[in-house]
Amino acid sequence: MGVKRCWVEISGADRAELESWVRAQSVPQALAMRARVVLGSAAGESVRALAARLGVTQVTVCLWRRRYRSAGLEGLRTRPRSGRKRRITAAKEQAVISATQRKPKAATHWSARRLAKVVGLSSATVHRIWQKYGLQPHRTETFKFSRDPQFDAKLADIVGLYLDPPERALVLCVDEKSQIQALNRTQPAFPMWPGLPARMTHDYTRHGTTSLFAALEVASGKVHGRRYRRHRHAEFIAFLESLAKRYPKLELHLICDNYGTHKHPAVKQWLAAHRRFHLHFTPTSASWLNLVERWFGLITSQAIRRGSFQSVAQLEQAIARFLADWNQHAQPFVWTKSARQIKRSIRHAKLIYET
Numbered sequence: 001m002g003v004k005r006c007w008v009e010i011s012g013a014d015r016a017e018l019e020s021w022v023r024a025q026s027v028p029q030a031l032a033m034r035a036r037v038v039l040g041s042a043a044g045e046s047v048r049a050l051a052a053r054l055g056v057t058q059v060t061v062c063l064w065r066r067r068y069r070s071a072g073l074e075g076l077r078t079r080p081r082s083g084r085k086r087r088i089t090a091a092k093e094q095a096v097i098s099a100t101q102r103k104p105k106a107a108t109h110w111s112a113r114r115l116a117k118v119v120g121l122s123s124a125t126v127h128r129i130w131q132k133y134g135l136q137p138h139r140t141e142t143f144k145f146s147r148d149p150q151f152d153a154k155l156a157d158i159v160g161l162y163l164d165p166p167e168r169a170l171v172l173c174v175d176e177k178s179q180i181q182a183l184n185r186t187q188p189a190f191p192m193w194p195g196l197p198a199r200m201t202h203d204y205t206r207h208g209t210t211s212l213f214a215a216l217e218v219a220s221g222k223v224h225g226r227r228y229r230r231h232r233h234a235e236f237i238a239f240l241e242s243l244a245k246r247y248p249k250l251e252l253h254l255i256c257d258n259y260g261t262h263k264h265p266a267v268k269q270w271l272a273a274h275r276r277f278h279l280h281f282t283p284t285s286a287s288w289l290n291l292v293e294r295w296f297g298l299i300t301s302q303a304i305r306r307g308s309f310q311s312v313a314q315l316e317q318a319i320a321r322f323l324a325d326w327n328q329h330a331q332p333f334v335w336t337k338s339a340r341q342i343k344r345s346i347r348h349a350k351l352i353y354e355t
Helices: 012-023 029-042 047-054 058-076 090-101 112-119 123-133 151-163 233-246 265-273 292-304 312-328 339-354
Strands: 169-185 204-217 223-228 251-256 277-281
Touching: 012 029, 012 058, 029 047, 029 058, 047 058, 090 112, 090 123, 112 123, 151 251, 151 277, 151 339, 169 233, 169 292, 169 312, 204 233, 204 292, 204 312, 223 233, 223 312, 233 265, 233 277, 292 312
Parallel strands: 169 251, 251 277
Antiparallel strands: 169 204, 204 223
């Protein structure tokens, strides 16, 4: 039986392009192999010898020879595949979305399996549609609109302090984190392992509470803190005294919430005797305007919630360590939204809520 040869004629331009494919490192190896098939065929190599040299089958050699003869260089490129036809129509997806937004008859929210039975799809398909449109029926978030009649004025006042602070004055965000419990876990925590999170018992022993008074410097992010066992107007006045010593001669603008301690007659009397202290109150149900609340969230998650404390003194030591480390590497929280943007967002949220 004679040896089959694959004679292919190529132009000078095609040869130069094919040779560049073979040399280039960025060209896919499959395309470089097809270029070698065409160049070898043009050189007169037999199908068997060419297939053996390139490590492919003889069928592959003949395939790419035919592709080049019929379509030139474009015939050697990988053709886009159409893929499997879409089985779930846009109308069916919208039906799943609409059903998800309605409450089921005997439950508070849908599961993928429960909804799949209703819409006639698999639970995996329902889950993919939820992922595609960002639907998470198992999650909820809380909200509350402030009903303070002076909301707009207080909002503009506090945001103005953030975005355009007064000259030769210091803006402090002040609040108290009260009733911090010294909880001692009944068993030692299990450390984290690959594939397993750290684990701790759900039961604990209480060893008392403490309260943390904190003042966050808006300009620098540093925090001045004091710990007291009780949470009354007397402790608040003591904290104000500590601020007076820490920041002598400076005009101080304090952003506070509407807790009764801050408006106690004894506190008002102290403020009247210290004219350089100016209190600015957040609207009711709007503690999110006070930047120190963000810092309280950090110390809770990083130093308190997962801790185990055998005494209040041990808890206070952990708070002191976090406070010292924070001030050593402090960075300010940057307020970005204007009062107008905030009110626009609230109006938009209310429209969604009312509909």
